[in-house]
Amino acid sequence: MRVRAAAVKLFAAKGFHGTGIRDLASEAALSSASLYHYMGTKEDLLVEIMTTALRRLLDAAGKATAGAADPVARLRSLVALHVLAHAARPAETRVVDNEVDALSDAARTRVVALRDEYEGLWARAISDGVAEGVFHTAHPAVTRLALLEMCSGVARWYSPLGPLPLEALATHYAELALGALGHPVTVAVPDLRQCLEVVAQVWDMPVQPGF
Amino acid sequence: MRVRAAAVKLFAAKGFHGTGIRDLASEAALSSASLYHYMGTKEDLLVEIMTTALRRLLDAAGKATAGAADPVARLRSLVALHVLAHAARPAETRVVDNEVDALSDAARTRVVALRDEYEGLWARAISDGVAEGVFHTAHPAVTRLALLEMCSGVARWYSPLGPLPLEALATHYAELALGALGHPVTVAVPDLRQCLEVVAQVWDMPVQPGF
DNA sequence: GAGACCCTATCGATCGATCGATCGAACGTC
DNA sequence: GACGTTCGATCGATCGATCGATAGGGTCTC
Numbered sequence: 106m107r108v109r110a111a112a113v114k115l116f117a118a119k120g121f122h123g124t125g126i127r128d129l130a131s132e133a134a135l136s137s138a139s140l141y142h143y144m145g146t147k148e149d150l151l152v153e154i155m156t157t158a159l160r161r162l163l164d165a166a167g168k169a170t171a172g173a174a175d176p177v178a179r180l181r182s183l184v185a186l187h188v189l190a191h192a193a194r195p196a197e198t199r200v201v202d203n204e205v206d207a208l209s210d211a212a213r214t215r216v217v218a219l220r221d222e223y224e225g226l227w228a229r230a231i232s233d234g235v236a237e238g239v240f241h242t243a244h245p246a247v248t249r250l251a252l253l254e255m256c257s258g259v260a261r262w263y264s265p266l267g268p269l270p271l272e273a274l275a276t277h278y279a280e281l282a283l284g285a286l287g288h289p290v291t292v293a294v295p296d297l298r299q300c301l302e303v304v305a306q307v308w309d310m311p312v313q314p315g316f
Numbered sequence: 317m318r319v320r321a322a323a324v325k326l327f328a329a330k331g332f333h334g335t336g337i338r339d340l341a342s343e344a345a346l347s348s349a350s351l352y353h354y355m356g357t358k359e360d361l362l363v364e365i366m367t368t369a370l371r372r373l374l375d376a377a378g379k380a381t382a383g384a385a386d387p388v389a390r391l392r393s394l395v396a397l398h399v400l401a402h403a404a405r406p407a408e409t410r411v412v413d414n415e416v417d418a419l420s421d422a423a424r425t426r427v428v429a430l431r432d433e434y435e436g437l438w439a440r441a442i443s444d445g446v447a448e449g450v451f452h453t454a455h456p457a458v459t460r461l462a463l464l465e466m467c468s469g470v471a472r473w474y475s476p477l478g479p480l481p482l483e484a485l486a487t488h489y490a491e492l493a494l495g496a497l498g499h500p501v502t503v504a505v506p507d508l509r510q511c512l513e514v515v516a517q518v519w520d521m522p523v524q525p526g527f
Numbered sequence: 528g529a530g531a532c533c534c535t536a537t538c539g540a541t542c543g544a545t546c547g548a549t550c551g552a553a554c555g556t557c
Numbered sequence: 558g559a560c561g562t563t564c565g566a567t568c569g570a571t572c573g574a575t576c577g578a579t580a581g582g583g584t585c586t587c
Contacts, residue, residue, distance in 0.1 A: 545570100
């Protein structure tokens, strides 16, 4: 696990190709030979990081939206969860989002399939909302991609040391997304509690539900 | 120029560290030795690509918003221009957005300063709109970052072969952004003509104003 | 017009350094 | 003595970069 943590940190900071085996070794406080006791090839390590991160996100999204028929609540949960994950695990998510084309063809196919499965949850929430007349967008697929990129961007700049706590960040992004979807402004604060609990459970608690 | 074009293509596709000198040479149909007749180091090449692209974007943004006092029109122009640039020059913009941390400290400082100058235009448009009461957002700085990431994401997926023409894409993103900013829905189609002309001029015409 | 000179563009060969990966040997613990 | 862990040494391949050399086209001087 020491190796995995080192790899996430360095891959996020310098990129997969920018990180050498010896960088990895010194970050993990091991010799470059010992590294291979814990991992396969360097690419195996990257694949493992990406697939487990994506599976975790997919799993969390399923839990956070379970039992929510209302598309508005569902999308709000998806946005909040995505933002929370990216803010709480910026390194991991940055690797997932930025290093896809460092993968071999075979591995990329599997990773992209996972990502597509996750995006399907967003697509359904949006199209359901459009069908029910609560969302208004001329190009739902484009809007989905725009919102996903917007939310993923959080990992590129958010710092827990900044003035904005995670809950406020997630709430704000949910409002941005609903605004972009032409949903009438709701004064009510969204029900973030379930999202926070899912995040705390799935990523073993970097989030303190202090509110 | 042959070398620069090859570098933009390969850096965008495989990343700076993922692209070797010999990859560059064969893409440019030159020997690896001849490459150095046209460029300094590999990093010099990256720096040149990033700074000229950013300067061009900054210049274009200045032209597109010149003389527009209305913050709504200004932000609409910024969004449209940003989206058009990213859709029309996906490779170049992807290099600018993704390879910042492949730069040395000195070079990164210069590049980030350029990017900050550009983001300042967005920040001013948003804060002016908030001050005038036409935008409503609790955290203007966060909203700015969110919108920028949303618009930059276009370079990651847009294809000119898709069903959506550039004009429609830019219009759609402007509507998404205004919605996120809580601006009352305006039925009027934004005045994209000036943006299209600026894009056609600054990037020497990949856009056909066929409308 | 002829030769001398220079400049741009190109290349094959090769430099030292680093790459990802593997080997066999040693360690400690039970 | 068996097993899980660690390492120094080293592999062939590739990295970014430089070398001296060559070919072609201007330009200058006699």
